[in-house]
Amino acid sequence: MKESFDIFLAVAQAEIKESIRARWFFLYSFIFGGAVVLLFALGITESQVLGFTGLSKLLVTYLQLCIAILPIFVLITTVRAVVGDRESNVLEYFLSMPISLGAYFWGKLAAKFLIVFLPVLVTLLGAAGWGMIRSFEIPWRLVGYYILLLGTLAWCFLGIGMFISSWVRKQEWALGLAFLTWLVLLIFIDIIMIGVMLQNQFEEKLIIGISLLNPLQAFRTGAILLFDPELSSIGPASYVILDSLGSQGFLAFSIFYPLALGWIFSWGGYIVFKRGDLV
């Protein structure tokens, strides 16, 4: 057991080093870190929209940015993890070493999670720290909840990415499928497709079902719910969801659903990886 854990750590360590070496990591960190710097620089904390000011306003805006770009960044960087190694024969070589398949898969996944989540975490904590220096009132509950939300969202899309990566045999297919997944999920959030469905009087259960199934919708609604309990700033679909689950219930759902979805896809990916030809 200890040996397996050591191998898991060795794989994770190697993956982290490789990701740090790669340019995308710096681009990724720059975009997510730079977004907050830019929001501060633009004076977003001074503006007042829908009654939100200070750090809350910045966090709300930052989360709106994250909903669009975090999933696609996570997917793009993850979907090549297995299929890319397979195509380049790196997998053939590494898996000729005494590495258990579990240690290899989960080691890679854990490392990728750290790599995608760490810049976001540092950014949020950095924003809170900067807010303290600027003597803003720090909404710690909001900051904590947003960290959880972003963590579970990253985990969810990491699981989806690893599943796709284990399942398909060509990198182009993996990238195409990842992009398609992101696009479909993005379309089915309240401001786009669900709004249209409501306007066209689709059945309520269908709309609720689609909304609940979409981790992006759960993230978006959960993110706004904390400072806008009435959801006045969001489209009509979220009212329907809120009526079904309640405020606290939905907050819990928006954390646990993406988390569960991430686990389901990760396990699915692992099973596909383990049961198929490795190379």
Place this chain on the structure above:
Amino acid sequence: MRELGKKTLKNEAIIQLQQVGKKFSRHAVLDKVDLTIVQGDRIALIGQNGAGKTTLIRTLLGQYHHEGQVVVAGAHPRKNRVEVLQHIGFVPQHSPPIQMSVHELLQFSAKLNQYSNVSKISQVAEDLGLDVGEHGKKPFLKLSGGMKQKLLIALALAKEPSILIMDEPAANLDPEGRKAFFLRLSQIQEQTTMILSSHRVDELLPLINRIIELDCGKIVLDEASGEHSLAGKMLSCRVKPANATEGIHKLLNEWKFEQSSDGTFYEGQIIDADRLRFLNAISHFANHISELNIT
């Protein structure tokens, strides 16, 4: 000899394949292969492209699902992969584009392989002519083809594997590297079962004692090639050019030959396993050589 579990397997089957089949899109790449390999077998696995050599190797490494039964070192290579792969040293035909630095790769491999460590790998690499200290910080990817091959061979040999599987292992090595490589193989041939895949069996003849040829996924030839215990023997060689050409000088320099003080002849040593390759290389200058002695 390293023991496989509690049992030493000298002259016992270390690899056994029974009715092993593998299909890709309904096309049989391995077709009901039966094969027994015993400890001490040194096999040249030959066959044309698409004959099934790589598929067979990957099956032995537990990387493919297959029909039939495969037992390697007493266990199934897929179900007991960690246990089985501790006994196997593998060198792929094409060096994978690994991003890790040389030093990181050494540490990674040493962590995973029970019998390996960084200093042992460095020593084997140095024997092959690769200074790991000098190239430690370079990404593996940025090394030359020959350096990559030397490092992969060093990683495999430092494990002191019971089974050595190599796919065209000497293809990218320079003459010095090849000499060290063949010498090393000859030193471990008693305690190591070798499967050496190659297009050119003549190069492997001094090392091997069995030839297996695959064609369309079937074994079409499986015979003993006779014991050639001369694989590690060094041969003295003297070349006297009829006229000095830049080509001969360059070639013999590559093979680390030394020119006599009066400049009339060259002397050097080649390893027996490399004799054919040397003769083939020097035959291009046959018209310019007046004397050639190999003893």
